Amino acid sequence: MERERFWSPYVAGAGIGLTLLAALYIFNWGLGASSAFSLLAAVAVKGLSPEFAGSLKYFSRQLSAASPLKNWVLFEVGGLFLGAFTGSILSGTIGLRFERGGHLSSGTRLLTAFAGGTLIGFSSRLARGCTSGVGLSGGAQLALSGWIFLISMFVSGLIAAAFLRRLWT
Amino acid sequence: MNSLLIAVIIGFFFGLFLERGGLGDPRKLTGVFYLRDFTVPKVMFTAILVAATGLYLLSDLKVMDLSRVWIVPTFFWPQVLAGLIFGVGFVLSGYCPGTSVASLASGRVDALVTMIGIGAGSLLFAVLYPSIQGFYVSSAMRNATLPGVLGLNHWIVLLALYVLAGGLFYLMERHERRG
Numbered sequence: 071m072e073r074e075r076f077w078s079p080y081v082a083g084a085g086i087g088l089t090l091l092a093a094l095y096i097f098n099w100g101l102g103a104s105s106a107f108s109l110l111a112a113v114a115v116k117g118l119s120p121e122f123a124g125s126l127k128y129f130s131r132q133l134s135a136a137s138p139l140k141n142w143v144l145f146e147v148g149g150l151f152l153g154a155f156t157g158s159i160l161s162g163t164i165g166l167r168f169e170r171g172g173h174l175s176s177g178t179r180l181l182t183a184f185a186g187g188t189l190i191g192f193s194s195r196l197a198r199g200c201t202s203g204v205g206l207s208g209g210a211q212l213a214l215s216g217w218i219f220l221i222s223m224f225v226s227g228l229i230a231a232a233f234l235r236r237l238w239t
Numbered sequence: 240m241n242s243l244l245i246a247v248i249i250g251f252f253f254g255l256f257l258e259r260g261g262l263g264d265p266r267k268l269t270g271v272f273y274l275r276d277f278t279v280p281k282v283m284f285t286a287i288l289v290a291a292t293g294l295y296l297l298s299d300l301k302v303m304d305l306s307r308v309w310i311v312p313t314f315f316w317p318q319v320l321a322g323l324i325f326g327v328g329f330v331l332s333g334y335c336p337g338t339s340v341a342s343l344a345s346g347r348v349d350a351l352v353t354m355i356g357i358g359a360g361s362l363l364f365a366v367l368y369p370s371i372q373g374f375y376v377s378s379a380m381r382n383a384t385l386p387g388v389l390g391l392n393h394w395i396v397l398l399a400l401y402v403l404a405g406g407l408f409y410l411m412e413r414h415e416r417r418g
Binding site for chain 2: 087
């Protein structure tokens with residue numbers, strides 16, 4: 071049974087809520103994810119072309135730190151990987167695979183995975199964070215930002231799914 | 240203890256609960272958008288209400304100083320538009336940033352492609368930043384909160400959210416049982 075393979079969503083949700091509360095208590099700062107990607111992109115661009123990176127005003131704040139990679143969110147996301155890895159090993163759900171719901175060809179799936187990621191990366195910067203940093207952390211602070219982001223994301227996702235019915239079914 | 244080590248530990252539990260809650264699987268992640276699997280809103284709403292209750296309780300008990308917490312700032316229209324774009328990206332890829340990492344950790348190689356895309360999208364934003372900077376900082380409402388905007392006590396807002404969550408959970412469970 072699919073249901074038995076995972077914990078109750080309410081138990082997992084409560085666990086995430088307590089983890090978020092711990093982050094807020096210890097650091098006065100919530101959970102995040104997308105800024106780690108932005109930081110790595112900035113560092114990668116700087117490695118490839120320091121002049122180009124220097125011309126990007128948005129990246130200058132991240133790159134001006136003495137050691138940009140000694141960053142809280144980057145280590146948190148590293149921990150996220152280890153935690154998910156541990157969880158999938160203990161439950162036996164780990165296994166190499168290439169998800170491509172519906173009847174997508176591998177090429178089409180590569181395209182949807184990359185294009186979807188690009189939209190997510192861009193919009194996360196515009197929102198000042200993603201589902202974790204704005205939706206979850208902002209939502210828990212009862213911040214207006216978190217709730218408007220979550221509502222507009224769900225509305226948009228529902229509409230997109232109606233047009234892309236065969237993508238995941 | 241070193242704050243970066245604590246960051247790893249906090250991230251570890253975040254990833255463990257995400258994966259064990261089923262959010263390392265793009266089919267479950269996108270299920271809500273197809274109205275067939277409501278794992279994402281159940282996990283998110285529960286997490287938000289547990290953390291919010293704890294945060295405001297600790298603040299009322301003077302254990303925490305809410306004025307020192309970095310509240311996610313509101314930029315109304317940029318965040319509405321960002322949510323709209325994000326939703327399309329979520330359905331297309333099947334992931335969001337945190338869950339793409341959790342999904343790669345359980346062996347899903349396509350999540351790595353999405354992660355590279357997220358980095359590319361961040362770079363795209365940095366490249367376009369000079370021309371969208373005006374919009375990016377528009378409709379600023381600083382650290383606006385629902386209790387502040389509505390002029391209500393935070394426990395009234397939380398109570399309304401508990402009732403809303405309870406109603407939604409009931410409807411979701413009923414809808415899922417019917418298949």
